Amino acid sequence: MDGSRIAPNHLARQLAGWDLGKGALHTLLADALRDVLAEGGLTPGSVLPSRRELARVLAVSRMTVGAAYDTLKDEGWVSTRHGAGTRVRMSSQRCAPDWHGDRLRTYAAPDTPLDLSSGALPASPLLSRALRGPWTASVRESLLLDRFVPRGLESTREAVAAAYSEQGLATTTDDIVLTNGSHHALSIVADVLVQPGDTVLVEDPTYRGALDVLGRREARVVGVPCDEEGIDPLALETAVRRDGARLLYVLPTAHNVTGVTWSPRRRREVADVIARTQLPTIDDGSTADLHAGQHPGHLGALVPPGLSISIGSLTKLFWAGIRVGWIRGSAQVLDAAIDRRVTTDLAGSVPSQVLAAELLPLAAEARDLRRAELAHTRDLTVGLLSEYLPGWTYSVPDAGACLWVDAHTDTVALAARLARARIVVIPGSHFSPTDNWTTHLRLPLGRPATLERAIPAIAGFLAEWAGGPREVATSR
């Protein structure tokens, strides 16, 4: 029997949306816990969070949790022994028990009016223009294709390679494999490079989807601290040597969530660590298109070629719905990636790749439009926060698509309460491999109209919250 304790935040994420149905809260909670157990999400013998801990992260009373635990005990799912807590007795164990890939789950029901859970941006106006242009003729030409192209269309790979070369990282068509977005790219690369139990280093905070991907691979994910110049190179080198890391995953430009772009000095320092420790590194450039000023260059231009893998997509500049991304890497990594991808989706969508080839040359124009749009929403949001939530603190980013704010309160509990009021926000701990950033929240800047209504509503909610949320020390 495994006596490990289930982290309250982890269980809260598995229970996402538990309170959206109708009925008494303790019944809804018992139903949701039973579903998690029946799906095999918890290991027999592991210990559930205490009533107090689970009550805190779900923002309910201890009595509600107690009543739900009692129901599951009566049904034989869990057992309790005085002093030993509530243990899982039965679980169907269909999933890997340690799977922590639960961060992209949201609390949002489809009809949630104030949904700030997603960082997705609206389609660029350039899309309508491209769709009126020669696109249909090019798609018609591609109908002659009578086979799958797992590597991706040559013309689109050429456009991606040209963009890298223009940004100072010499790239040929053969260096690129197209995917269905950068999340897919990351997932394929992780399948190729990560074995269960391998240590993977990430920035803390990082893109929450990466934590899901690495969790699914059963990696041991270790967070490395960052400052306003980027990841800390000393802490990085220590972590590589101490933990025997197999891979590093980073967001050096317009980081999702902090908006930080690594300084040129920091890039060189980190590249030196990578070269010294021979650490394969994934540079996720998905957000890099949202950089401020000149493109700061790619990490791949500074590290030995065999160690550098870059991924990217059209999502931020143009639209997430296109689902075209890519991997730039060595022939060895790309060949293995193609082997993996044919077992999952055979190949990407041809019309989407044709559209991508038409859009990529418009990147500079798309970037100017996005920057203006995001700067406008950032200023609007800063104005709303100073008016309605003046106690919340943050650095104003000059890049990226979100505002990373410190709400100076327990944001897991706050998010759980707000979800019940049909306002969905993602707490900071979702972006940390070890559930740090417990007082932070991510505000996505792609939704000005929602922010305009949500920020006053959150302020109103906090004012009404009986006694107000317990103030806690700011924590990372």
Ligand SMILES: Cc1ncc(COP(=O)(O)O)c(C=O)c1O
């Ligand atoms: C850093 C980062 N990587 C990857 C993704 C996944 O995007 P896509 O698969 O649409 O390219 C996102 C989306 O928000 C992201 O912010």
